[in-house]
Amino acid sequence: MIELQDIHKTFKRKGQTIEALKGVNLRVNKGDIFGVIGYSGAGKSTLIRMVNYLERPTKGRVFVEGEPLDQFSPAQLRKAKKKIGMIFQHFNLLESKTVYDNIAIPLVLLKQDKNRIRERVTELLRFIGLSDKADSYPRELSGGQKQRVGIARALASNPSILLCDEATSALDPQTTKSILDLLKKINEQYHITILIITHEMAVIQQICNKVAVMEKGEIIEQGEVLEVFGNPQHPTTESFVRTVIQTSVPESVLRTLSPEGAGRLFKLKFVGGNASEPIIDSLIRKYNVSVNILFANMSEIQNTTLGTLILQIEGEDKDIFRAVEFLGTRGVEIQELREFQSFSEAGDVEEGVKQRKIKEVKAV
Numbered sequence: 292m293i294e295l296q297d298i299h300k301t302f303k304r305k306g307q308t309i310e311a312l313k314g315v316n317l318r319v320n321k322g323d324i325f326g327v328i329g330y331s332g333a334g335k336s337t338l339i340r341m342v343n344y345l346e347r348p349t350k351g352r353v354f355v356e357g358e359p360l361d362q363f364s365p366a367q368l369r370k371a372k373k374k375i376g377m378i379f380q381h382f383n384l385l386e387s388k389t390v391y392d393n394i395a396i397p398l399v400l401l402k403q404d405k406n407r408i409r410e411r412v413t414e415l416l417r418f419i420g421l422s423d424k425a426d427s428y429p430r431e432l433s434g435g436q437k438q439r440v441g442i443a444r445a446l447a448s449n450p451s452i453l454l455c456d457e458a459t460s461a462l463d464p465q466t467t468k469s470i471l472d473l474l475k476k477i478n479e480q481y482h483i484t485i486l487i488i489t490h491e492m493a494v495i496q497q498i499c500n501k502v503a504v505m506e507k508g509e510i511i512e513q514g515e516v517l518e519v520f521g522n523p524q525h526p527t528t529e530s531f532v533r534t535v536i537q538t539s540v541p542e543s544v545l546r547t548l549s550p551e552g553a554g555r556l557f558k559l560k561f562v563g564g565n566a567s568e569p570i571i572d573s574l575i576r577k578y579n580v581s582v583n584i585l586f587a588n589m590s591e592i593q594n595t596t597l598g599t600l601i602l603q604i605e606g607e608d609k610d611i612f613r614a615v616e617f618l619g620t621r622g623v624e625i626q627e628l629r630e631f632q633s634f635s636e637a638g639d640v641e642e643g644v645k646q647r648k649i650k651e652v653k654a655v
């Protein structure tokens with residue numbers, strides 16, 4: 292549906308060369324809500340602008356619905372661009388035109404007749420819930436309402452792809468949620484493929500099924516959202532995941548750990564069904580161990596539960612071993628929080644530091 296093959300983009304400014312994209316490969320399938328996340332300057336805006344040829348690659352090819360954009364004549368390119376709508380962080384509405392006229396712009400440019408335009412704009416106003424604002428001007432609307440108008444304008448010519456450039460970054464969390472809900476509805480109801488760029492992991496968590504993480508003009512990790520959230524490979528991905536899912540022991544818990552605390556510490560990760568099973572109960576009943584839950588966190592991603600538990604298990608080593616073995620058979624990913632070094636190697640320095648504090652507390 293959208294395919295970027297080995298895309299490079301170089302800007303030249305004041306004798307300086309800036310490599311904004313360095314060999315990006317990306318495939319967005321029909322029906323995806325695909326999120327691209329990265330810090331400022333990672334190359335996200337440059338990447339999304341490749342898809343509708345607002346920016347052309349220095350090297351590499353862009354395919355939309357299987358067709359290579361570099362092979363198109365200007366007329367074919369204009370036609371192809373009609374399949375692609377775009378919304379922006381600052382809405383880009385014309386201040387001198389009413390809501391109705393803003394939404395009608397793409398249809399006027401396509402020289403559609405007035406009755407058809409009225410029909411389509413009326414339908415879109417109803418869809419975005421702003422039928423009563425048709426004659427208002429953008430300055431009379433809230434940020435969320437302006438973005439709804441931006442969305443209606445992007446949908447006017449019935450695109451099959453919607454590009455969202457930091458579409459919720461200027462909005463408060465509640466308005467962000469309502470706009471993301473609207474995007475999800477557009478994806479489900481109109482079967483429109485959505486490509487979103489953002490610096491907020493919460494946006495990815497709420498609506499995307501796929502995610503790519505960008506850094507310094509490259510994609511450093513990509514995959515199904517559940518997979519990437521559950522098992523991030525790159526430290527940058529890990530730090531994005533941490534902004535929405537807490538997986539390390541909070542300071543307040545560390546402070547309550549008893550200095551003479553015996554037992555061993557384990558971090559458990561659950562995905563999906565096994566998150567709701569009474570595993571801890573089985574552990575205590577089946578094995579001769581006592582279990583202290585130090586920390587628990589459950590998050591919902593793509594209608595699936597992702598859980599993290601930190602347990603202090605006390606008992607004889609052989610019983611703890613059997614208990615841990617049992618957890619493994621239940622599809623729980625388990626890791627002993629013992630060696631500070633192993634966390635540093637995994638890039639989980641913050642976790643490592645906290646674990647070292649646990650050891651220090653124990654050693655008192």
Ligand SMILES: Nc1ncnc2c1ncn2[C@@H]1O[C@H](COP(=O)(O)OP(=O)(O)OP(=O)(O)O)[C@@H](O)[C@H]1O
Binds near residue numbers: 337
């Ligand atoms: N038209 C341009 N001319 C020169 N340099 C550019 C141009 N557009 C982008 N860049 C540079 O390319 C790099 C990537 O910029 P880009 O805007 O794509 O990143 P981004 O991830 O979208 O960041 P932000 O979230 O801050 O917009 C930056 O170093 C930027 O300065």
